[in-house]
Amino acid sequence: MIAKITTGGDFAGAVDYILDPKKAAELLMGEGVRLKNTNSITKSFVAQTELNSRVSKPVGHISLDFSVQDKAKLNNEFLLKIADDYLNKMGIINTQFIIARHYDKEHPHIHIVFNRVNNLGKTISNKNDRYRSEKICKELTRKNDLYFAKGKENVNVHRLKEPDKTKYEIYNCLKELVPKCKDMDELEAKLNKEGITVIYKCRGNTNVVQGISFTKNDLKFNGSKIDRQFSYSKIKFRLDENKRQEYFAVIDNPSLDQAFYQLIKEGLLQAEKDEERQRRRESYQRIKPVKKKNRGYRM
Numbered sequence: 432m433i434a435k436i437t438t439g440g441d442f443a444g445a446v447d448y449i450l451d452p453k454k455a456a457e458l459l460m461g462e463g464v465r466l467k468n469t470n471s472i473t474k475s476f477v478a479q480t481e482l483n484s485r486v487s488k489p490v491g492h493i494s495l496d497f498s499v500q501d502k503a504k505l506n507n508e509f510l511l512k513i514a515d516d517y518l519n520k521m522g523i524i525n526t527q528f529i530i531a532r533h534y535d536k537e538h539p540h541i542h543i544v545f546n547r548v549n550n551l552g553k554t555i556s557n558k559n560d561r562y563r564s565e566k567i568c569k570e571l572t573r574k575n576d577l578y579f580a581k582g583k584e585n586v587n588v589h590r591l592k593e594p595d596k597t598k599y600e601i602y603n604c605l606k607e608l609v610p611k612c613k614d615m616d617e618l619e620a621k622l623n624k625e626g627i628t629v630i631y632k633c634r635g636n637t638n639v640v641q642g643i644s645f646t647k648n649d650l651k652f653n654g655s656k657i658d659r660q661f662s663y664s665k666i667k668f669r670l671d672e673n674k675r676q677e678y679f680a681v682i683d684n685p686s687l688d689q690a691f692y693q694l695i696k697e698g699l700l701q702a703e704k705d706e707e708r709q710r711r712r713e714s715y716q717r718i719k720p721v722k723k724k725n726r727g728y729r730m
Contacts, residue, residue, distance in 0.1 A: 432572045433496050434517070434564045438488040438547065438557055442476040443469075445490050446529070449542035455534035459507055459541070463527035463550065472529060476544075479527055482552030491523065491555065493543040500578035505539045507532065513571060514541060520567045521560070525549045597650045601627055602657050605645075609666060613674040618666070631663070 439445065446469050450456050458466070464475035480489045495514060497505055514530055528545035547555045572579060591599060604625050612618040619629045622645070630651070632642035643654040643663035654661040660669075 432498075432513070432568045432575075432577050434568050435494045435496070436557070436560050436564055437492045439490040439492065440488050442480075442490050442544070443473045445492050445544045446473050446476070449492075449529070449531045449533075449544055453535070457507075457532045457534070459511055459530045459532055461529040463546075464529060466529075476527055476546050479546050479550070480548045483548045483554060486548050486554050489547045491543075491545040491547050491557070493517075493545070494540055495543070496540040497538060498578040499538045502539055509575075510539070510541050513575060514543060516571055516574075517567060518543070518545075520570075521563060523555055525551065526555060593648075594650050594652075597648045598652055598657060601645050601647055601652060602661075605657065605661050605666075609661075609669055610673065612670055613677065614670055615667070618670065 450458060450469055450472075461472065463479070465471040476490075480486065483489075495510075495517065510532065511530065518524065518528070523545055526546045526549040528543055530541055530543050532539075532541045545555075547557070549555055571577075604622060604627060608618060608621050612621065615629075622629060626647050628646045630644045630646060631640045632644070633639055634641050640663055643661075643666065644651055645654065645657065646652075654663060654666065659665070
């Protein structure tokens, strides 16, 4: 189970979308609105926004998506129960909403449109809503014995919107390339061919790398935000491990003399690079002036 949350200012567009006959939409429930037709639903939402004109984006839109693995058990009654739990845990209560199910995709999913101006004219906060939503989705997935996807590899990248689409493209490239590279230079070169730029974060005015980020399509992501395994320290550890494994594979096979000499050559080059980095670090070190103690005046 995953949720996507957006806010906006156009109730008419949101209502028309989730009740679109082209999506084989089925209205499951509505509260606080007239359900005669899409126009009456929209007018009901808009009327309540007049209780608090300061809310510039009163439209809340949530889609709850479920795995196709759970299709058999997810009847409308079960979906409404999950939606009710989700809304309560998110603090979306005492307000107007409608819930509709779509049948245009293979996986089960429902859409919720709600009014961020509640029945008392107060604003329903959207602070940290994505973080809270992710946590609640995991909780409800466990509670209702729903299917847990086995990692990011099962995500359909082509159906994602930005910035998630680019984020997963970078994830897939790193997942493929990190196990094949022996150092950061090699990894960086291969990522560049995929249109991905590597940016290092260094400590102060030194060359000591503290973090790493990746950019593509003018979007920038910290390595650990793409996935925890792609922080700088973890990538560096994996690359060093790759190099050690290749080294032992070569020395265990006497017939690979040429490869052995190549490893020695690469080791010498790496040593030169390390020495150059050390020289740069030393040149950047700040020389702190010696502070003279103020002894005062003798009387």
